Amino acid sequence: MDVTAVILCGSPGERMHPLTGSSLDDFSDSTPSQDQSIDDVVPKCLLPVAATTPLSLLLKALEIAGIDLKENTLVLSAVEISPNLRSYLAKKHPGVPFAELPVTSNGSADALRFCKTSARVPPHHHIMLLPSDLILESASSLIGLYTTHLNAFNEISPCTQSCGGLTMLLADVGMEDEQDKPVKESKKAKQNKLVREDEEIEFIGYSTPSSSIYNPTSLPPPPTSSTPTPPSLHTPSNPPNRILLKKQKAAVEETEDQDTGETPKLIIPKSLIRASSTCLTSFNLRTDLLDLHCYMIAPRIWSNLLFCQSFENKHSMQDQIIPLIIDKQLLHYPALFKMPPAEFLEAFTSPSTTPPTPPSPICLVNAHILPRNSTLSMRVCTVANYLLACRESVSHSIRPPKLHPASLPSTFGRLEGTVHAKDNSLLGEGTTKGSGGAVKNSTIGANVSIGSKCKINNCVVMDDVVIKDGCTLQNSIICKKVTVEQNCNLNNCQVASAVVVAQKSKLTDEVVYAAEK
DSSP, rough: OOEEEEEEEEOOOGGTTTTSSSGGGSSSSOOOTTTTTOOOOGGGGGBBBBBBHHHHHHHHHHHHTTTTTTTTEEEEEEEEGGGHHHHHHHHTTTTOOEEEEOOOOOOOHHHHHHHHTTOOOOOOOOEEEEEETTOSSSSSHHHHHHHHHHHHBBBBTTTTOOOOEEEEEEEEEBBOOOOBBOOOOHHHHTTTTTOOOOOGOOEEEOOOOTTTTOOOOOOOOOOTTTTTOOOTOOTSSOEEEEEEEEHHHHHHHHHHTTOOOOOOOOOHHHHHHHHHHHHBBBOOEEEEEEEEEEEEOOOOOIEEEEEEEETTTOOIIIIHHHHHHHHGGGGGGGGGSSSSSHHHHHHHHHSSOOOOOSSSOOOOOOOEEEOOTTTTTTOOOOOHHHHHHHHHHHHHHHHSSOOTTTTOSSOOOOOOSSTTTTTTTTOOOOOOEOOOOEEEEEOOOTEEEEEOOOEEEOOOSSOOOOOOOEEEEOOOEETTEEEEEETTTSSSSSTTTEEOTTTOOOESSOEESOOOO
C-alpha cells in the first residue's frame, strides 16, 4: 500500500496569540536590515518545544515510521505563513516537498482536493493527513494508524463484504479521581493536565468486528523504503475499531426551545444497535476520546468522493466530511465500496431507499486508539497545550517512555543546553541564572538572563529575555526579547515579544502587549 504523508499548516493559530504574532526572523538565511519589515506571523508549528519545533518532531516521527521525507511527504501551507515555513524547511529539512495552498482553500478537505488538482500526490496513493501542530509520544502511533488502516482496507468480512476507506487517530484522554469518577476538564486544568476545548468533547460510538468474522485478505507487507515498517499492532485476532457515531457534545446539549427545560438527548439510531448485534461484538459510547485530526485516507475518498456533489461545498474533514461519511455509511449495500469509481460516486450520492436485508453496514470509518498512558499525544493549538507540550517534551527527553517497541528510536533526541533532570527543566545555551530562587518544570530559551532570587515554575521563556531580580513567574509564557523588571509577579500570563514589564507588576490571567505602567 503506497502512502504519502501530507502535513497541513493551515493557519498561524489565533488561539495562540500573541505567541504567533511576531516574525520568525532567526530562521531566515540572512538577517534583515533595519529598514526591512517582515509582517509574516510565526506558525504555531514553529514555536519552540524543547529546543526543537512541533513540525520537526512530526517529520522525525514520520522518518522513524519509514516514510521517505523527500519522496513521500508533502508540506502544505496557507499563504500568510508560507514565507517562514519555506525558509525553515530549507534550513532545517532541505529536500522536503513544499507547496502553498490557494487563497481559496478554507480547510483540510480543500487541501486534499488541491493534492489531486495539482497532481502533487499520485492518485493511487493513500494519504496520511497530519496537522502540523501534532506532537506524538513516538512513531509507533503513526505505525499503528497505518497498520489499522491497512488491515481495514484489506478486510473481507462475510458480514459486511466491504473494506475501510478512512482511519482516524484517537487519543484516550480520560482521567479518574480516587473514587474512579471521571475528572472534569476544569479540574484537569488546575492540575496542569491536557484540557479539551468544548468543541473537542464528542460522543464517539464504535464497535469491533468479531474475531470469528474478521478476515483481512493479507497481512502487512514487508518493510520498504517508502512504507512504514508495521509491527504487530493489529493482527487478525485484534481487528480495528469501527466508528459508527461521532457528534459534538455541545451540539447534543443544545435544545431548540430553552423555555421547555427539556433534558438534552443523544439519539442513537436503531440501525447502529442492529449493526452492533449483527456484525460486531458490542457498541461502545465514550466521551473521553480526542480526535487528533490525523487520518489515513484511501484514494477513493480523497481523489473521488470529495469531488462529488454531496461534498464539493464542504471544506473541513473533521467537522463536515467525516461526520457525513459516518452518518451515510449505514445506508449503502455492503459491496458498495468495491464498485468502480463512477458507480461508487453515483451510488454514494444517491443512496437506495430500500435498505439491505439483513442490515449490513459497509463501515467506511475505522479508528486506531492510543492508550490512556500516552501523556504526550496532543495538538499544540492552545496556550495551555503549548505549556504542557513543552513540559512533557523535556520530561520525555530526560526519561523516554516505554510505550513504543524497543527497536524504535525516540522522537525526542538529546536536548541542547543545560538539563536539570531533578527540576524537569531545560536552560538554553548562553543562559545565566543568579543565586537563589528555582526554575522548575520550565523551558528557558537561549541567551536568557535570570536574576537572583527568581522563582519560575511551569513556564516557557523564549530567547533573549531578561528577567531581573526577585521575580516570580507561574504558568506563563514570555516571548522573545522581553524585559521583566525587578520584583514582578506574573501568573498565567502571556507576554508578547519586545515588551518591557514594569517593575513590581502583579498580573494574573493577562495577555501583555505593551509595558505596564
